[in-house]
Amino acid sequence: MTGTMVADVAPDAPALRAERRERALAAMERDGIDVLILGREANARYVAGVPRLWTAGSRPFTPGCVLVASTGDIHLLTTWDEGVPSDIPHDHLYGITFNPMNMVEVLRGVSGAATAARVGTDSLTPMFAQLLPMAFPAAEFVDGESAMRRARRCKTDAEVEEIRASVVLVERCLAAAVSELAVGVAERNVTAAFMQEMARSGVTTPSSQDVAWITSRERPWQRGDGATPVSEGDLVVLSGGVIRGGYSGEVARTVAVGGGSADFLARSAELRAALLAACVPGAASSGLLDVYERFGAPPPPVPVARGLGLGFDLPIIAADLPETAANDRLDPGTVFALTGYLWEHGVGAAMTVDPVVMTDRGPELLTEERA
Amino acid sequence: MPAGLMERVAPASVPSTVDVGAMRADRIAKVRANMADQGLDALVLLGNTNVVYATGATWPLGDPGRANFEQPVAVVLADDEWPHLFTPVPDSIDGCGLPADHVHPAVYLDLDEGARSFNRRLAELLPPGGSVGVDEWTFAMARECAWLRSSGRIRDGGKVISKSKVIKTPDEIAGIREALRITEQAIAVVEKSLASGVRQIDLTATFLRAVFEAGADANTLDPIWQVMPPTMEDGPWTTHGDLACPLLTTERELQRGDVLWVDTSITHRGFHSDFGRTWIVGDEPTARQEAQFDRWQEIMTAVLAVTRSGAAYADLTAAARSVTHGHTPWMSHFYLGHGLGIDAAEMPFVGSDLGQAFDDSHRLEAGMVLVLEPLVWDDGAAGYRAEEVVLITDDGWEPMTDYHYDPFGRTR
Numbered sequence: 001m002t003g004t005m006v007a008d009v010a011p012d013a014p015a016l017r018a019e020r021r022e023r024a025l026a027a028m029e030r031d032g033i034d035v036l037i038l039g040r041e042a043n044a045r046y047v048a049g050v051p052r053l054w055t056a057g058s059r060p061f062t063p064g065c066v067l068v069a070s071t072g073d074i075h076l077l078t079t080w081d082e083g084v085p086s087d088i089p090h091d092h093l094y095g096i097t098f099n100p101m102n103m104v105e106v107l108r109g110v111s112g113a114a115t116a117a118r119v120g121t122d123s124l125t126p127m128f129a130q131l132l133p134m135a136f137p138a139a140e141f142v143d144g145e146s147a148m149r150r151a152r153r154c155k156t157d158a159e160v161e162e163i164r165a166s167v168v169l170v171e172r173c174l175a176a177a178v179s180e181l182a183v184g185v186a187e188r189n190v191t192a193a194f195m196q197e198m199a200r201s202g203v204t205t206p207s208s209q210d211v212a213w214i215t216s217r218e219r220p221w222q223r224g225d226g227a228t229p230v231s232e233g234d235l236v237v238l239s240g241g242v243i244r245g246g247y248s249g250e251v252a253r254t255v256a257v258g259g260g261s262a263d264f265l266a267r268s269a270e271l272r273a274a275l276l277a278a279c280v281p282g283a284a285s286s287g288l289l290d291v292y293e294r295f296g297a298p299p300p301p302v303p304v305a306r307g308l309g310l311g312f313d314l315p316i317i318a319a320d321l322p323e324t325a326a327n328d329r330l331d332p333g334t335v336f337a338l339t340g341y342l343w344e345h346g347v348g349a350a351m352t353v354d355p356v357v358m359t360d361r362g363p364e365l366l367t368e369e370r371a
Numbered sequence: 372m373p374a375g376l377m378e379r380v381a382p383a384s385v386p387s388t389v390d391v392g393a394m395r396a397d398r399i400a401k402v403r404a405n406m407a408d409q410g411l412d413a414l415v416l417l418g419n420t421n422v423v424y425a426t427g428a429t430w431p432l433g434d435p436g437r438a439n440f441e442q443p444v445a446v447v448l449a450d451d452e453w454p455h456l457f458t459p460v461p462d463s464i465d466g467c468g469l470p471a472d473h474v475h476p477a478v479y480l481d482l483d484e485g486a487r488s489f490n491r492r493l494a495e496l497l498p499p500g501g502s503v504g505v506d507e508w509t510f511a512m513a514r515e516c517a518w519l520r521s522s523g524r525i526r527d528g529g530k531v532i533s534k535s536k537v538i539k540t541p542d543e544i545a546g547i548r549e550a551l552r553i554t555e556q557a558i559a560v561v562e563k564s565l566a567s568g569v570r571q572i573d574l575t576a577t578f579l580r581a582v583f584e585a586g587a588d589a590n591t592l593d594p595i596w597q598v599m600p601p602t603m604e605d606g607p608w609t610t611h612g613d614l615a616c617p618l619l620t621t622e623r624e625l626q627r628g629d630v631l632w633v634d635t636s637i638t639h640r641g642f643h644s645d646f647g648r649t650w651i652v653g654d655e656p657t658a659r660q661e662a663q664f665d666r667w668q669e670i671m672t673a674v675l676a677v678t679r680s681g682a683a684y685a686d687l688t689a690a691a692r693s694v695t696h697g698h699t700p701w702m703s704h705f706y707l708g709h710g711l712g713i714d715a716a717e718m719p720f721v722g723s724d725l726g727q728a729f730d731d732s733h734r735l736e737a738g739m740v741l742v743l744e745p746l747v748w749d750d751g752a753a754g755y756r757a758e759e760v761v762l763i764t765d766d767g768w769e770p771m772t773d774y775h776y777d778p779f780g781r782t783r
Contacts (some may be wrong), residue, residue, distance in 0.1 A: 143510035199576035311436015
């Protein structure tokens with residue numbers, strides 16, 4: 001199996017790019033947005049289809065990609081043309097800059113900048129809130145993230161296949177992590193095995209980096225410093241994710257080292273099955289939270305379901321967002337990581353994360369291991 | 372000279388371990404002083420590294436897309452010595468000592484309900500009519516959080532953090548040194564594996580395995596092992612006609628004699644590292660390549676000779692150019708030097724496109740950690756690039772690492 005890069009850095013497939021760009025333009029039209037300025041890497045990737053250098057952690061807003069409604073033109077922040085498709089011409093590429101005034105000059109060069117009435121961004125910083133009006137003097141600045149979320153929420157078939165390929169890789173990396181897992185091995189060495197397998201397979205970018213942790217028998221949610229050696233009987237969570245071709249795949253399993261905790265793990269399997277059964281097409285997403293209530297288990301501090309796709313994606317179903325869950329529907333075409341979490345004092349925790357695509361017929365697991 | 376430039380490797384002023392409590396207290400005092408300067412009653416911070424700095428909480432940084440929903444948020448109040456932390460990862464506070472009543476469940480600021488709930492909780496903390504600075508915001512916040520425009524306009528809270536973090540405390544310097552040490556331990560393993568037929572991704576696989584085993588919390592830069600073309604013309608088109616670098620790692624197989632420019636960064640307990648060297652695959656450098664390295668050392672030596680507290684950034688750029696007859700010996704889309712610590716690249720930026728006037732008017736200060744990254748491009752035979760990390764002191768600088776330059780300079 002290989003990743004997406006082989007020996008050349010290539011843009012995303014033409015059909016995928018075209019379909020995504022069309023959706024983004026349709027969402028812009030519906031919101032009356034003339035120019036969309038994207039800072040979030042996943043939004044830029046969605047529109048431009050260009051792999052750029054990955055770094056970890058959130059980034060403050062900077063104009064990384066500009067989409068013009070009237071022409072469909074894309075302007076992209078990249079100092080070179082590697083991985084840039086021919087539909088983004090050289091004169092639409094702009095280089096890395098540390099000088100905000102140079103960025104303003106670039107934006108002034110976007111066709112229609114002087115007259116654009118509505119300019120959308122996907123988030124903002126105080127600095128760019130001050131600077132953008134210098135490039136778009138006639139514009140009102142509006143929410144462009146909502147438009148992108150609508151475009152991205154339900155996946156195209158091609159996108160589902162991209163996510164599926166990412167999930168297959170995660171499973172392969174988790175298998176490598178399981179092989180490493182043994183009494184006396186530190187958590188971080190298990191994480192290291194996951195990362196090594198990922199890179200060997202052609203993908204060098206994880207979606208999360210806390211792959212393996214020994215669950216606590218004393219606290220419902222606690223990860224150690226990674227240096228603790230695994231002991232007989234520990235319940236160890238293996239939770240991995242990769243970003244392959246921009247798309248995230250995520251899977252988690254829990255292993256009882258040396259066996260044991262059979263009843264507890266059986267209950268975790270029941271919870272997982274109940275969560276999957278609650279994935280009814282068109283049903284309220286709050287049904288997922290109800291499953292925890294029925295089980296008499298508090299939901300985890302992390303979302304019970306969250307979108308998989310390019311980066312931040314809907315739905316986000318969490319105990320702290322009850323209204324959102326009540327109003328959200330599990331629409332066919334949504335893809336999400338479904339999280340089962342149980343903890344018992346003196347035993348530890350069991351976590352399952354299953355990547356699921358909603359279809360008209362029900363949930364379909366994207367893992368190869370269907371059990 | 373190798374083993375030479377960076378031989379004084381243990382600044383006596385740096386403790387061997389980080390006192391997290393003292394570090395947090397130092398930081399929050401600086402942050403509150405800078406808030407007072409700007410007339411801010413509260414700071415709301417969303418940026419991952421800003422939250423790490425203000426609270427001392429750490430967690431393994433994820434993909435930037437994932438970071439938008441798994442986003443700890445910090446609130447710093449002018450009259451409170453403890454910051455508040457809203458976090459989806461409750462164990463991120465382990466070791467940072469925040470009182471329990473300052474730790475709150477996650478807020479989802481990308482969603483209207485999340486922003487509304489944050490707004491309610493913030494109202495309980497903020498003085499009525501208080502002035503709030505923020506580093507960035509979502510449109511859900513713009514809809515739900517009236518305090519965003521509490522003083523008629525949105526106030527920049529990010530600047531408070533950039534200003535506070537630029538001078539490192541002894542504990543922070545110890546933390547950065549540990550991140551550098553972990554990185555170099557892994558790099559040494561990668562260096563041993565370097566051979567013809569190995570793919571670039573294999574170097575990444577070896578690096579990731581070794582760096583996590585060595586104790587890294589997260590890898591923070593998709594590692595760069597760029598094969599440099601002999602001439603610039605053989606590389607990709609660029610917007611500025613200068614070198615294309617860094618280019619992404621692929622499954623490309625390395626060949627004997629390939630010139631690799633290496634660049635990596637990780638985090639450990641909230642501190643970033645940076646590493647840069649030039650390697651040659653399966654071969655010794657030619658005389659011409661050794662000459663490139665000699666020239667690079669001349670540039671580095673000239674720059675370090677003027678590097679001290681009080682030096683204008685322009686003193687360093689002029690020193691570098693004095694060796695190259697006025698030509699700019701660093702990547703024009705980056706800089707001659709950048710700060711390091713809480714972020715992989717932070718203030719100060721020396722020799723960037725902020726321009727000559729900026730470099731003339733800004734000065735180094737003791738306690739800054741500076742990564743110097745000059746390069747020598749020798750069209751027809753690629754070039755040499757490496758990075759050195761130094762601590763700025765009152766009378767000069769101290770090295771932060773002592774990693775060797777192999778395979779360069781070994782014959783002398």
